[in-house]
Amino acid sequence: MFGGIQRRVASLWFPRLSSERVLRRCPLNGPFALTQKQSNTNRLYCLNTEATRQGLHQGMSHSDARAFCPSLQTAPVDLLQEQRFLQTLRRWATRYCPWVGIEGRDGLVLDISGSVHLFGDEEDMLSDMRARLMRAGLSVQIGLANTRGAAWALAHYGEGIAPASDMLSALQNLPIAALRLDEKTSTALVRLGLRKVGELAAAPRAPLTRRFGPDVVMRLDQALGQQPEEIMPLAEAPHYGVRITLPEPIGLISDVMAGTQRLLIQLCAKLKAQDMGARVLTITLRRVDQENQDVELRLARPLHDPHRILPLFERGLAEVDAGFGIDQLRLEATQVMPLPSQQITHAPQRHMGHKGQLEDLITRIGTRIGLENIQRFLPADSHIPERSFVIAPAAYSEPASSWVCLNPRPLCLFPPEAIAANGPQPPTRFRWRRMSLITGRATGPERIAPEWWLEDDNWRSGLRDYWRVETTQGRRLWLFYTPQNPGWYVQGEFP
Amino acid sequence: MLGPDLQFFPPPNARTHEVCGPGAYAFAFVLAARLGGHCMWVRGRSDATQINPNGFAEYIAPSELTFCNTKDQTQTLAVAEEALRAGVVSLVVMTPNKPLGLTQGRRLQLAARDGKSTGLAIISEGMGSNAAETRWRCTPVFSSGDSTLHKWELIKNKSGTLDIWYVWWDTASRRLIMVPPAIE
Known part of the structure; x- marks a missing residue:
């Protein structure tokens, strides 16, 4: 298997990820919890150690928790920020191995086969992870095993390193829930008297499959390595930003435009390579006195042609106050949309050539009066004269031509x-x-x-x-x- | 008499014109239909009159019209100048609510000349600017037979004489037809 290298998987579980993320920003002593609104009740979502010690638990309603523990401090949870934080951790974890996936909402899974020797041995690697995460203020439980399932089980139920030779011996004393079964199945298994993984592994397989479906046996096989399970490393989200730092500060509009052009060519090459078009571009000009000035350009259509975007920046850049000079330009496409290449026809079409120019004109006017103030009419399905059309921003709609009117209408x-x-x-x-x-x-x-x-x-x-x-x-x-x-x-x- | 043969219409291209009177909107759409291409309609936010796409669909396709809502007269003129200079739209219609000064009118003329587009300002009676190439007064006329008869008076013309025409719009063939003066 794997050309003689034993596959090794580390599973990292952050039991208090959300609360520790918030506490990293503003550390405080005493019980703290994040709350989430679930069916009209604020419930505790993630607690710190102090709060757990006070007898609070996850899923408790906020008012109950306040009654038990008046000194409890809470904040609402921000799931989006939490996801972003986990992505950041995932990027950090690529320092150990290239294959890092995300496990649920608070875990990472690393395929570390072949990269252990870089850190000494497995023990050294895990202690390095623990030390770094502790310094970052995150508590972590790490399991290391031959398979993803076994590593997950160890991370959640009894930390440790499973010996490479025998998975079953490492897992047999863990509870059934360590097999990533749903709650109903694991409760039913416990009622049958199968409390430990070892007991389940010893049980005859055919009746289990008949009673619970293929899921239970599949999870057991995945944990023991008899059935493969992949780790999907996530692709890095593409970043559409480029910058240029200048040895001497510049102040002339023509110089700034020349710098912008260089950045645009780079950025557009990147966008074009991925079939994307920029919708909103921001150029940040850093002055020598560390002041930043942003110029935003909202385009009427996604674009990736530098020669079309550059003239549209003219008006915005002319308004910039250069002060003692600008020494860094940073261009970022803050909003991108898919823009696949299209076949351009050579058949003469009357307004085809003007279409792109019209969109550029809309962009240019949009920098002056706001893109949403440039509108067009779209047909609507109503007999009421005021509602027989809708007015939509021209930059965010396509022209429609199904105008049907049976009776004459006023101008x-x-x-x-x-x-x-x-x-x-x-x-x-x-x-x-x-x-x-x-x-x-x-x-x-x-x-x-x-x-x-x-x-x-x-x-x-x-x-x-x-x-x-x-x-x-x-x-x-x-x-x-x-x-x-x-x-x-x-x-x-x-x- | 066929539409394209009319001597007086459309007024010279690459210029800005003015139109006043109750039939001004009809004049604007007839001009847009005659010129073809895209039309940009610039109007202030305070303008309460709403042009109705179901109404002007018999002149131009509503998808060929884009309109800009501006905050004040300055923005209206700036947007109109930008659109005229770009040379992408064939007609720019604006509805200024204050009389244009000579400088502003002249700037619009230069922009129209650079972009080879036609500009048209819909103005109130007596609010004309000296820089306009032509000024028209359009009034609908009641006639027993036909329902779109208009009287178009050319009340200012920098490069020609003044005159009065009676015209009507033929919806089916989308063209302007002049009523011979003998009938009137």
């Missing part, structure tokens, strides 16, 4: 303006916006019912009968009458 809409008139027929003469108008021709009515499933104060007056009224003065107006709540209003104007 301009405005909030309904009341006019004095009676009866369901359009008035022959009326006053609107201080103009005296005479109806020349009226077309209608077109009845539109409110959408009862949506709350809308403007449609409280009920049904509307819309009329297109052409006045002899020229104006062509869109009037409506509300039969359930008599009144006449003007809502739009036709060309």
Whole structure:
């Protein structure tokens, strides 16, 4: 197996990872716990040693815990930060071996076969891990065995190093739960009288499989090394940042642009290699007095062409105060999106060439008025005139072309303006916006019912009968009458 | 008479123009339809009139129009200048709420000339700027037969004479048709 090298796996379990992460920032004495909101109750999520010693336990409700231990200090848990911290630990652990995976939400698994001799022997390696983690303020339990399952069992139930020759002897005194079985199965096994791993291994396999399914035997085989289990090393998340440090401070816009261009070429090569496009770019300019200035560029489309991005930076960089000079530039793509290469057609298309330029224009205007203020119309499924379209930011939507309108609609809409008139027929003469108008021709009515499933104060007056009224003065107006709540209003104007 | 043969329309390209009167929006969309290409509509946030895509769909495709909401007049002019100079959009429509000064109007003219795009300011009556190439007053006219008749008056023209036309928009063929003066 493995060309004569025995496979060795170390499993690291951080029993108090979350609370110790917080306590590293602000150390405090006394009981401390992190709480998590579960089904409307704050429950203790992770406790420090002091809190455990006071008799508190995980899953206890926060108010109970406060009653038991009035000096308890708590903070809400931040699961995202915790995950990030575990990723950091994973990166740190690659100093021992390249194959490091994440185990659950608070553990690491390392395939250390072949890298042990770099640290002396196994004992030295583990004590090195423990010493470093202790210095970082993290408590850890480490198990070392031939298989991932056995290492996990040792880390969680009785720390130690299993001898390379015999897995069963190291595991036989551990409880059944050490086999990574779900709680229901392990309880059932304990009820059958199988409390230890050794007892399970000695039991006949066929009845076990019949009673509990293949899972129990599979887990046992994985722990004993009769069935393989992989360790998946996680890929490093790509980092889209480049920087340049200058021997002499610079202050001219042309120099800064030249520096930016160099960075952009590097960054875009990286983005292009991974078929990604930058959506938001940030360039950080460090001045000689250690002041940092950020210039953010939000693009209307993901891009990875340096010659298109560079001119878009012009406006932002012109506003920078260089002070006594800038000696470091750092460019980072803070938001990236997949941008696969596309076949460019040579067939002449009327606006194809302009499309990229239009997006650049939107980006440029966006640096001035904000990208979300540049909008376009998209069709919506509604008969209500105000809701028959939606307005979406142009940078975050695709143009749609399914505009269907059966009846003529006015060119301009405005909030309904009341006019004095009676009866369901359009008035022959009326006053609107201080103009005296005479109806020349009226077309209608077109009845539109409110959408009862949506709350809308403007449609409280009920049904509307819309009329297109052409006045002899020229104006062509869109009037409506509300039969359930008599009144006449003007809502739009036709060309 | 066919649309493309009209002598007076569209007004000269690579210039900014002004339009006022109740039919100004219709004029803007007819111009957008005539010029083709993309249209940029720049409007202040205080502008309460909402253009309706279902209404102007018979002039241009709503996907060919992008609009920018600006905070104030300064931003409106800056965005319009940027869009004109880029030369990507064929028409830039802006709705300034204060009269343009000579300098501002001239800057827009230069930007339009650089970008070879047409600019159009929708203004209130009497708020024109001296820098505009042409100024139009558009009013809808009631007629017994047809429902889109407009009266277009050319009230300022830097390179020609003033005149009045009666026109209507043919939705089916998407073109502007002039009513011969004899009928009127």
